[in-house]
Amino acid sequence: MNPRIMIVEDERIVALDLKHSLEFLGYQAVGVHASGEDAIAHIPTQQPDLVLMDINLGPGMDGTEAALVINAEHKVPIVFLTAYAEEKTLSRAERSMPYGYLLKPYELRELDATLRMALARRQAELEVEHAEERLRLAMDAAALGVWEWDPQSDDFQWQGHLEGILGGRPRFLRGEQDAFLDFIHEEDRPAVAAQLAENDVVSSTVRMRQPDGSLGWIELYAKRYAEHDRTRVIGVVRDVTERHRNEERLRQANVVFQTTGEGVLITDPQHRVIATNPAFSLLTGYAAEDIYGFDPDNFLHARRHSDHFYPRLLETRQGYWHGEVTCLRRDGTPFPAWEHVCAVRDERGELRNFIITFSDISEIRQAEEQINHLAYHDALTGLGNRHQLAARLDTELERAQLSRQPVAVMFIDLDGFKLVNDTLGHAAGDILLQTVARRIKGSLRRTDIAIRLGGDEFVVIVPDARRLEDYAALAEKLLEAVREVIELRDERLSISASIGIAVFPDNGTDSQTLLKSADNAMYDAKMRGRNRVAFYSPDMAERAHERMAMEQGLMQALKTDALHLHYQPVISLADGKLVGVEALLRWHHPELGQVPPARFIPVAEESGLIDRIGAWVLRQACRQALAWQQAGHPPLRMAVNVSVRQLAQDHLVENVAAVLAETGLAPECLELEITETAIQSIEHSRERLRQLKALGVMLAIDDFGTGFSSLSLLKHLPIDRIKIDRSFVMGLPDDGNDAAITQAIIALAQNLKMALTAEGIESPEQLTFLQRQGVEDAQGYLFSRPQPPQALESLLHTRQWQSMQ
Ligand SMILES: Nc1nc2c(ncn2[C@@H]2O[C@@H]3COP(=O)(O)O[C@H]4[C@@H](O)[C@H](n5cnc6c(=O)[nH]c(N)nc65)O[C@@H]4COP(=O)(O)O[C@H]3[C@H]2O)c(=O)[nH]1
Known part of the structure; x- marks a missing residue:
């Protein structure tokens, strides 16, 4: 391409001539301008490779000034063309660093040579400039x-x-x-x-x-x-x-990779393993080389990820998935793992790898199981607890509703457990509960559910028996299992239980009602003498009704002085002398007539009225004993019954002390009769007995032999006297069992140096038998029925039992 030359010349003829000359020399004259301003304005459009500039340009800018602007702003080389060469013009021209200075007149060859040299120089400069630009850009980039x-x-x-x-x-x-x-x-x-x-x-x-x-x-x-x-x-x-920083991050990432406890697998986009970390080998037992090139679904996961798994993962915005999976070790053993699968893309968004990390969560799962177990099991016995009862019973009832099958709930309460705890200590009590729990569990089928409600209460849910007989048989089996002798350190004891059974749907359709019914039935079993099974029956509800009516009546009786005491003599078998009396409560109901204490005492117990009644009896009996003394009769032993609830009261000891102080009766004249059951069923009974004993009163165990307490417990209690229960005396002397039991009790009392009274002697044969066995005192219809105080007065005069004189 021909070089492009711009001409700046104010003399039109000269400019035309110059244009022709340039074209003749093979240049392209891209513009002819008469002023510096005009030339500057056209440079961007005409883009000359060189400007031929006259210095003197008439009015306005002169050539040197225009050259300075062109040089600075457009970097187009300038060649001056002038007729002047004096110093002033030269030094002005110099400032714009021209590429040539041609003095007019010049020859055509001179013009051509000057232009060519200038263009060549500019070309060389441009190359240097380009090289510098390249270097600058390269330096920028790097x-x-x-x-x-x-x-x-x-x-x-x-x-x-x-x-x-x-x-x-x-x-x-x-x-x-x-x-x-x-x-x-x-x-x-x-x-x-x-x-x-x-x-x-x-x-x-x-x-x-x-x-x-x-x-x-x-x-x-x-x-x-x-x-x-x-x-x-x-x-x-x-x-x-x-x-x-990247290197550092990589180094850190590598340390993490090498030392983390999580197993890490890196795969290619086709899920083929390309790298693993040491933890992976540790967790699975695989060496890295064993699994290179394999898909983790083929050796690690117990179940393959579905075909949609990876495509879906890639569709998600975050590009990862986590969740629980089951992994397999090299030896085939499975373990639960928390897995994280993540896609890795390069800067262009192309999928490069998948990274699979996983940790063994067996311990977490075990801990969860343990927590669940603790939440639903009793820590002492390992049986289910209250929470399990609620959950399981509801489930069983729902199932029973659908299948129309019965479900039985058995409420088991140990008889006399509190005494064991109290006497032998909590550690022994715990062993006993564990033993009983084991036996209960051992008597059940796999589908039955055993629960410890707390204390000595257990519940058994029996989901799939059909007939009441089956329940009765199972309950009897449980009673027997519980009753077996338990060895507690150096003690051998036996404990009984009372079991109440309620059946869905007859005795309740929801868990609350069923449990309540079973509890009522258990209570009934206790009331009927313990160590037995009772099915819930509607007349239990009736009895509850009757109890309420009786409670009202008793309250009235207290107010209207309708309660009285009768006294039954106690005779010394050695000499036939009347040595004491037992105070027995009598209630004459306006409509029911004479109500036996066996019926109203339990009601008084339950309602709490026994507190007031008991205090009244104690005071009345003590007063009577003193009144007889004051009437001139020698002191008698006055026996007064103390009920379970009274014994449980903290203020019983104070009350007895207060009555003794108030009446002035000598403590040794008062004998408190406490039933074996009462001693067994209240906590700290041993301590309470000690406190009473410390007052100086006598203590007797009533109804001895009817409870199931261990005889060995007896030696720990401060008891003065044992009363042989009427039920054993009744069969004497012919009933072998009764005779054996009576003899055993007598031997026990003698060994423990306790006094003995036999109750309920009705026949001379019984008397003779007991006398022969060495029983000291006796009580029974044979001698006298309980009498009102006035009637007893005459007996006191003689104080001698006639036939034994
Ligand atoms: N069949 C027969 N029975 C005889 C014979 N000898 C005495 N009994 C009866 O046997 C019971 C002896 O009293 P318990 O065993 O303490 O048994 C008493 C006692 O546990 C309780 N009780 C009576 N009075 C009170 C009292 O004031 N307070 C308390 N907490 N309980 C009392 O009521 C129970 C029954 O009292 P009761 O009906 O008075 O019955 C009395 C008495 O009447 C006999 O030869 N044959």
Whole structure:
């Protein structure tokens, strides 16, 4: 292409001639302008390779001024064309650094030569400029800073990103050589200084403070060049902070990969394993080489991920999935694992890998199971607890509703457990409960459910028996199992239980009602003598009704003085003398007539009226005993019955002491009769008996032999007397069992040095038998029925039982 020349000449003829000359020489005259302003305005459109400029251009800008603007703004080379060459014009022209200065008149060859030289020079300059531009762009792209230092002149030149990297212009850039190391971190400085001093080449990655104060990294490269007698140092600085951070992150990631407790598998996009970490081998037993190239679904997962799994994972925005899976170890054993699967993409978004991490959560699952077990089981016995009862009974009832099958609920309460706890201590009580729980469990089928409600109460749910007989048989089996002798350290004892049974749907359709019915039935079993089974029946509800009516009546009786005491003599079998009496309560109901104490005492017990009644009996009996003494009769032993509830009261001891003080009766004249059952069923009964004993009163166990307490417990209690129950005396002397039991009780009392009274003697044969066995005192219709006080008065006069004189 022909070079493009712009002509700036105000003389039109000269300009035309010049245009023709240029075209003749093979140039392209792209524009002819008469003023500097016009020329400047057309440069962008006409894009000349060179401007031929006249210096004197008439009014307005002259050629040198226009040349300065063109040079500065458009970098188009200028060749002046003028008739003047005096000093002033030359020095003005010089400032615009022209590529030529042609004096008119000139020859055509001169014009051509000047233009060609100017264009050639411009071409060379452009190449250098391009090379520099390339270098600058390259330095930009690589974020390089280049510097050159001349130690002789201390001249410092630089290019590129030096200031950007170093954060402004460090002092050494201003020629202060000593400050060269300032920008390097103080700990790396000595090494760099040493290298600079010793070597011609410095190549190092060092730390530096970044403009924002954070720590950055630079790569520093410098080389010393010796040219003739001069030396210069050229160096390159590059900011490698980001790379360094990445490397650091990679190093950290690698440490995590190598040392984490989670198993890690890296696969290619086709799910083939390409890397594993040590934890993976530890968790699964596989060596890395064993599984390279395999899909984890083929060796690790007990169940393959579905075909949709990976495509779906890739569709999700976050690109990962986590959840619980079952993994297999190399030996085939399964373990629960928490797995995380994550897709890795490159910067273009192409899928490169999947990373599978997993941890063994067997221990967490075990802990959860343990927590669940604790939440639903009784810690002492391992049976189900109250929460399990609620959950299981509801489930069983729902099932029964659908299948129309009955479900039985058995309420089991141990008889006399409190005494064991009280006498032998809680540790012994715990062993007993554990033993009983084991026996209950051992008597059940797999489908039956055993629960410990707390204390000595157990519940058994029997879901799939059909007939009442089956329940009765199972309950009897349970009674028998519980009753077997238990060895507690050096004690051998036997404990009985009372069981109440309620059946769905007859005795209740919801769990609450069923449990209540079973509880009522259990209560009934207790009331009927314990160590037995009772089925819930509607007349239990009737009896509850009757109890309520009786309660009202008793309250009235207390107010209207309708209660009385009768006294039954106690005779010494040695000499037939009347040695004491037992106070027995009598109630005459206006409608029911005479109500036996066996009926109203339990009601008084339950309602709490026994507190007031008991206190009244005690006071009345003590007064009577004293009244007889005051009437001149020798002191008698006055026996008064104390009920379970009275014994449980904290203030019983105070009450007895107060009545003794109030009436003035000597304590040894008062004998408190406490039933074996009462002693067994209240806590701390042993302590209570001790306190009573400390008052100086006598203590007797009533109805001895009817409870199931261990005879061995007796030795721990401060008892003065045992009363042999009427039920054993009744069969004497012919009933072998009764005779054996009576003899055993007598032997026991003698061994423990306790006095004996036999109750309910009705026949002379019974009397003879008991007398022979060495029983000291006796009581029964044979001698006298319980009598009102006035009637007893006459007996007191003789104080001698006739037939035994
Ligand atoms: N068949 C027959 N029975 C005889 C014979 N000898 C005495 N009995 C009866 O046997 C019971 C003896 O009293 P318990 O065993 O303490 O049994 C007493 C006692 O546990 C209780 N009780 C009576 N009075 C009171 C009292 O004031 N307070 C308390 N807490 N309970 C009392 O009521 C129970 C029954 O009292 P009762 O009906 O008075 O019955 C009395 C008495 O009348 C006999 O030879 N044959």
